[in-house]
Amino acid sequence: DSGVTQTPKHLITATGQRVTLRCSPRSGDLSVYWYQQSLDQGLQFLIQYYNGEERAKGNILERFSAQQFPDLHSELNLSSLELGDSALYFCASSEAGLAYNEQFFGPGTRLTVL
Amino acid sequence: AQKVTQAQTEISVVEKEDVTLDCVYETRDTTYYLFWYKQPPSGELVFLIRRNSFDEQNEISGRYSWNFQKSTSSFNFTITASQVVDSAVYFCALSEAGQGAQKLVFGQGTRLTINP
Numbered sequence: 001d002s003g004v005t006q007t008p009k010h011l012i013t014a015t016g017q018r019v020t021l022r023c024s025p026r027s028g029d030l031s032v033y034w035y036q037q038s039l040d041q042g043l044q045f046l047i048q049y050y051n052g053e054e055r056a057k058g059n060i061l062e063r064f065s066a067q068q069f070p071d072l073h074s075e076l077n078l079s080s081l082e083l084g085d086s087a088l089y090f091c092a093s094s095e096a097g098l099a100y101n102e103q104f105f106g107p108g109t110r111l112t113v114l
Numbered sequence: 115a116q117k118v119t120q121a122q123t124e125i126s127v128v129e130k131e132d133v134t135l136d137c138v139y140e141t142r143d144t145t146y147y148l149f150w151y152k153q154p155p156s157g158e159l160v161f162l163i164r165r166n167s168f169d170e171q172n173e174i175s176g177r178y179s180w181n182f183q184k185s186t187s188s189f190n191f192t193i194t195a196s197q198v199v200d201s202a203v204y205f206c207a208l209s210e211a212g213q214g215a216q217k218l219v220f221g222q223g224t225r226l227t228i229n230p
Contacts, residue, residue: 002158002160031216033216033218035218042220042221042222042223043205043220043223044220045217045218045219045220048215048216048217050215055215055216056215056216056217058217088157090159092159094216097215097216098211098215098216099145099146099147099209099210099211099215099216100147100164100166100209100211101216102149102161102164103161103216103218104161105151105158105159105160105161106158107156107157107158108157108158
């Protein structure tokens, strides 16, 4: 158990809908990351937050947004969902969000868009 | 731009065999960090090791060893005397230093199956 929690574990929804994925980092970790894992794209970095501020952005679609709250939990919002958004979404956390920090991953949220 | 290539999509061996997972990376930075993660069938990604670009010493941890060679931009992972519990997808990843941020770039992963 990495200490990172993600809810929900599974999510099934329809095209055009909006969903929110939630992540709680390990105790003491200030940085949170979001990743998308799909069969065709592999593991892709989406976005990083550090202590409430956005630090780095990857291949995140404009339909997707995220934020990190004062209690350090984070939410990833996916809107206008398409079939291709079906994937496993991971949250990870690290102590300081620096390039050498190891990241601890949560169990993931499996999103299915029908 | 950063890139990580794991050319072996799938490897299947019999228990107790040694197996090496290849990882080749591309980066223009002189300071960078390399990682290996394991994704067992349960799905969660587990950190295995981190190496920085200035430390080319090989590392051994039990049955696991890592060979980092800057000259060939490779960071290979060897499991000695493999066991069924080693069956998983293994990812190599690269992170470039700078600006207080971390973007991990992952390879496509190698699915390792250890057969009893």
